Every structure is written in structure tokens, then in C-alpha cells.
Amino acid sequence: MRLSADFAADRSGTAELAWGQRDIWEAIQKVGPDSAHYFNVPRLLAVPGAGGPRSPRAVAAALAQVMGRHDALRSLVRLGAEGPYQEVAAAGTLPIETVEVARDAADGAAADLVARLAGRSFGDGEQPLRAGLVVCDGAATHVALVLNHVVADWHAADVVVRDLRMLLLRGAIAGPPPSQLLDLVRDESMASARSDRAIAQWETLLRTPCRPPCSRKRPERARRRDTRGPCCRRPGSTAPARCWPAAPASAPPPSCSWRSPCCCAS
Numbered sequence: 487m488r489l490s491a492d493f494a495a496d497r498s499g500t501a502e503l504a505w506g507q508r509d510i511w512e513a514i515q516k517v518g519p520d521s522a523h524y525f526n527v528p529r530l531l532a533v534p535g536a537g538g539p540r541s542p543r544a545v546a547a548a549l550a551q552v553m554g555r556h557d558a559l560r561s562l563v564r565l566g567a568e569g570p571y572q573e574v575a576a577a578g579t580l581p582i583e584t585v586e587v588a589r590d591a592a593d594g595a596a597a598d599l600v601a602r603l604a605g606r607s608f609g610d611g612e613q614p615l616r617a618g619l620v621v622c623d624g625a626a627t628h629v630a631l632v633l634n635h636v637v638a639d640w641h642a643a644d645v646v647v648r649d650l651r652m653l654l655l656r657g658a659i660a661g662p663p664p665s666q667l668l669d670l671v672r673d674e675s676m677a678s679a680r681s682d683r684a685i686a687q688w689e690t691l692l693r694t695p696c697r698p699p700c701s702r703k704r705p706e707r708a709r710r711r712d713t714r715g716p717c718c719r720r721p722g723s724t725a726p727a728r729c730w731p732a733a734p735a736s737a738p739p740p741s742c743s744w745r746s747p748c749c750c751a752s
Contacts, residue, residue, distance in 0.1 A: 489582040489619065491546040493553035495560060498576035501671040503563070503636070510636050511563065511570050514607075522607035525635040527643045530600045532628055534655050539625030546582055548653040549617055549629075552646060553580060555659070557667035558637040559646065564611045572637070574668055583618035589627070596620045596628035603632040614638070615646075637667065 503511060514522045533540055553559045561572045583603070587595040603616045614634035619626045629650065633643050645664070652659050 487542065487584045487586065487621070489542055489546055489584050491550040491553065491580040491582060491617075492577075493550040493560070493580060494577040495554040495557075496576070497557055497666065497668060498560075498574050499668055500571060500573050501668055502675075503570050503572060504667070504671050504674055506639075507563075507572075507636050508570070514636065519607050523605055526604045526608070527633040527635050527638060527640060528600045528604040529631040529633070529643050529647050530596055530628060531631070531647050531651060532596075533626050534651060536655060540654060541624065542582075542584060542619050542621055542626050545619060545626045545629060545654065548650055549580060549582070551653055551659075552649050553578075553615070555649060555663055556646065558642060559615050559633075561614055561637045561667055562611045563608075563614070563634065563636050572667075578613070580613060580615065580617060583616075584621055585618065586621045589622040592620050592622050592627045596630060599628070600630035600632065603630055608634040608636075 510525065514525055517524070533545065557574045560575045560578065562575060563570060563572050583599070585595050585599055599618045599620060603618055608614065612634070614637045616632040618630040620628040620630070631643070631646065631650075633646070638646070649659055649663075
């Protein structure tokens with residue numbers, strides 16, 4: 487059975503790779519095309535049984551909605567004269583491989599299908615999602631997906647599977663996707679511009695000659711005053727005088743604890 491999914495979206499554009507994408511792209515280039523398939527991200531979804539059997543065309547229609555929902559699934563990574571870049575397509579067609587088997591052989595056929603789809607590397611400008619269906623008695627039982635790691639990591643692949651399962655169960659997905667690839671690239675470009683301005687400012691500051699240190703002398707400390715202050719004694723008493731600590735020049739004269747004002751010994 488030949489099957490395909492026609493998808494469309496209201497978002498498209500050409501952009502450079504995001505920071506994480508470039509790291510993965512460079513790693514894939516280092517290992518070469520014969521080993522790049524080890525970076526592929528495979529996923530296998532058992533079609534939910536709730537709601538009755540789903541025809542292959544119904545699953546293909548759900549896949550088309552998921553493709554239109556996520557920029558990354560429509561991103562074609564290419565190598566240009568100035569390095570890698572990506573084109574997010576507004577519309578396109580996703581080919582879907584189908585395998586028809588008996589129901590008792592569906593699980594094994596699904597494992598073989600996803601392994602076969604993941605066993606070859608993604609080429610330049612190739613659709614970043616490969617899909618396949620296992621069909622038993624005219625109903626789809628498993629969906630095999632393989633994603634190009636340059637456009638999707640393991641978490642993103644889980645989001646795609648979750649969205650597809652939700653569409654098969656409920657026919658719709660509530661709310662917009664959490665994030666989009668084109669938005670990520672734009673935000674990182676703005677962050678790079680801010681970083682460049684910050685670096686330029688620091689370079690200007692570090693190249694500016696420093697002013698010489700202040701040449702003013704520190705004021706000398708005031709001489710230590712006598713710690714023995716005025717002494718007070720009771721008039722006519724022969725007891726030794728009670729001495730009080732000296733007070734600052736601006737402070738009022740001390741007062742005796744038993745009489746005010748204090749009578750200071752001469």
C-alpha cells in the first residue's frame with residue numbers, strides 16, 4: 487500500500503541553525519554518513535485501542551496535523567556556501583511506509599520497521615521525519631517514527647509522540663505547541679547581539695587607562711588621650727576619689743552618681 491500525508495502550516499522561513507543544532511550537525515559530520523544513523527531518534531507508538539480501529543488514512547491525517555504543528559518536523563537542513571542552514575517549509579508531503587502482517591506478528595513487524603527506518607542516515611535537504619505503519623486486517627496497529635537529531639532531540643520526539651497519540655484519541659490538541667524552532671533561532675540571535683554589545687563594552691573599559699591612585703595623605707590619628715578623667719569626691723570625705731573615663735571634647739562634663747553637678751577634685 488502506498489500512503490502519504492499532505493501537510494500545511496502558516497509558518498515558514500529560512501534560518502541558521504540554533505546553537506544546539508549546530509553542535510549535533512558538526513558531530514554528525516565528524517562521524518561521516520556511514521555512521522551518522524546512530525544519531526537518529528526512533529520512536530514506536532502503539533495505536534490506542536480506545537475508540538475502535540483506525541484506518542491507515544486516519545493515522546496519516548493525524549500525522550499531517552502533527553507535521554503542521556511543529557516547525558522542526560518541516561525543517562530541511564541543507565549545506566550552503568557559508569555553512570549549514572535550514573528551510574522550514576510551509577507545505578509538503580510525508581511518505582509513509584506500510585507493512586501488512588497478521589495480528590500475532592504485529593509487534594515483531596513494528597520493531598523491524600522502526601529499526602529499518604532508523605538504519606540509514608538523513609541526507610542533505612531530506613525530510614527530517616520518517617514514518618511507517620503496521621497494518622493488520624485493514625487497521626493500523628503501530629506507528630514507527632524516526633527523527634533527524636539535528637532538528638529534534640529525545641524530549642522533542644516524546645512531544646511528537648504525545649501529540650500524535652492525543653490526536654488519535656481525541657481528534658484535537660488543546661493549546662499551541664510549547665516552543666517553535668524559528669522562535670528559538672530568533673531568540674538566540676538576539677541573545678548573540680546582546681552578548682556582542684556586552685563584549686564590546688568590556689573591551690572598551692579594559693582598554694581605558696586607569697587613573698593613578700589618590701595621592702592625598704591619610705589624616706593622622708588623634709593622639710591618645712589620658713584614660714583617666716576628672717575625679718569626684720564627696721566634700722569633706724577622706725575616701726579616695728572615684729575616677730571616670732575621659733569624655734570627648736564635645737561631650738558635657740560627667741556627673742556623679744550621687745550628686746549633680748559633679749564636684750571635681752582640684
